[in-house]
Amino acid sequence: MNMKLENYSLENCIGKGMLTEVYLTSKKDDPKKYVTKMWKREDIDNSEYKMYLNNSIIILKNLNHSNIIKIQDIKKSKKHYFVMLEFCNGGDLSKSLEKYIKKYGKPFDEKIVQHFMKQIINAFKYIHEKKIIHRNITLDNILLNYDDEEDEKNFNLMKANIKLSGFGFSCQIKEGGLKYSIVGSSFNINPLFLKNLISSNKKAKSLGYNEMADIWSIGTICYEMLIGKPIFDSEDMDELIKKIEDGSYSIPTTMSHEVVSFLNGMLQFDSKRRLTAEQLSRHDFLNKDIKDFHSINLQKVSKKVDEKELKLNANAKNNASIWSIFNADSENLLTSIAGSQFVKPVDENEKIAFENLKKIEPNVTTSSLLQLPTKGIPDNPTEAKEEYKDFNYTFDSPAEDLFS
Numbered sequence: 001m002n003m004k005l006e007n008y009s010l011e012n013c014i015g016k017g018m019l020t021e022v023y024l025t026s027k028k029d030d031p032k033k034y035v036t037k038m039w040k041r042e043d044i045d046n047s048e049y050k051m052y053l054n055n056s057i058i059i060l061k062n063l064n065h066s067n068i069i070k071i072q073d074i075k076k077s078k079k080h081y082f083v084m085l086e087f088c089n090g091g092d093l094s095k096s097l098e099k100y101i102k103k104y105g106k107p108f109d110e111k112i113v114q115h116f117m118k119q120i121i122n123a124f125k126y127i128h129e130k131k132i133i134h135r136n137i138t139l140d141n142i143l144l145n146y147d148d149e150e151d152e153k154n155f156n157l158m159k160a161n162i163k164l165s166g167f168g169f170s171c172q173i174k175e176g177g178l179k180y181s182i183v184g185s186s187f188n189i190n191p192l193f194l195k196n197l198i199s200s201n202k203k204a205k206s207l208g209y210n211e212m213a214d215i216w217s218i219g220t221i222c223y224e225m226l227i228g229k230p231i232f233d234s235e236d237m238d239e240l241i242k243k244i245e246d247g248s249y250s251i252p253t254t255m256s257h258e259v260v261s262f263l264n265g266m267l268q269f270d271s272k273r274r275l276t277a278e279q280l281s282r283h284d285f286l287n288k289d290i291k292d293f294h295s296i297n298l299q300k301v302s303k304k305v306d307e308k309e310l311k312l313n314a315n316a317k318n319n320a321s322i323w324s325i326f327n328a329d330s331e332n333l334l335t336s337i338a339g340s341q342f343v344k345p346v347d348e349n350e351k352i353a354f355e356n357l358k359k360i361e362p363n364v365t366t367s368s369l370l371q372l373p374t375k376g377i378p379d380n381p382t383e384a385k386e387e388y389k390d391f392n393y394t395f396d397s398p399a400e401d402l403f404s
Helices: 048-061 093-104 110-129 149-153 191-197 212-227 237-246 257-264 320-326 328-333 348-360 367-371 381-387 389-394
Strands: 003-005 008-016 020-027 030-040 071-076 080-086 142-146 160-164 205-207 248-252 309-313 343-345
Touching: 008 030, 048 071, 048 080, 093 142, 093 212, 110 160, 110 212, 110 257, 142 149, 212 248, 212 257, 257 309
Parallel strands: none
Antiparallel strands: 003 008, 008 020, 020 030, 030 080, 071 080, 142 160, 205 343, 248 309
């Protein structure tokens, strides 16, 4: 395929999703390569997916960070929507991990994980400062780019630059606000959400959450890079829920004290015990030289060691002794995180707020629904407008107007 779209030329297809096709793209009089994501309008018009597409474009247009994918352009034709993004020549982190395991027979070592996590945490420190939650953190949504073609050819991961992508489920909240919608991968999503979504009575519920939900997901991808498999893994959903409820996971005792402390600062069911992105950026694992790392003190954790594996648990009540051992040296990093985790219906309150806003903002679209913070739902339409006034940029940007 070689489709012409104004100054762009869509070349070979390099990927396909459920609703998307991805094309390597060139632009007239521009030496850079781009990628174009293409959707059939008939597949997404008048659907919830259009809301997510609109949302990701709004957010990406307002982000500017070296470790976040940049949006180049948006176009439309009679039958398709197109989004042009910067091209990353190293593929995604999931495929790189698979390639590394196949080549070396083991997952990434701590030096490589440190190299990647420094960049990942920097990206999340930036978006969390802007009160943006990503909500779909997977290895597939982290892209790699090499400045030098030789580094790409030689698979030199220490020269790879991270680009965070996959902002379709991202949203913005007010200071102290919470979100309730349940989105993301079941392997990386905050486990308390999944547990409540698939509960014994099969009634979907959600817990109020803020940007600290991302921290759990970052911990899961860090674990996967180090161990080579998801922290909680099962093809059977009931079995997956049991593993999540138990909260147990293990790591080899050959790993450093610093990496265990780093993981333990993210993989906590209680969001108040997780470190923020800013705190993680100051953690020893990201700032010390690998050669200065310490071995795990096996005498202190002897009761937690089984067949050369350290048994950990994401439940605070089952992890108190481990927390004191591995986080004592970074206790000063931990602060109380605003926001509670009480069970609340997933969508009803946001719908009420949306209907209130629609009474006084005729142009408001369902794309605004995803942006609404759910700190409180005023009954009066005027109060609703005041509550959400900081988010009215979506009122002037209905999804259909983005592709002009």
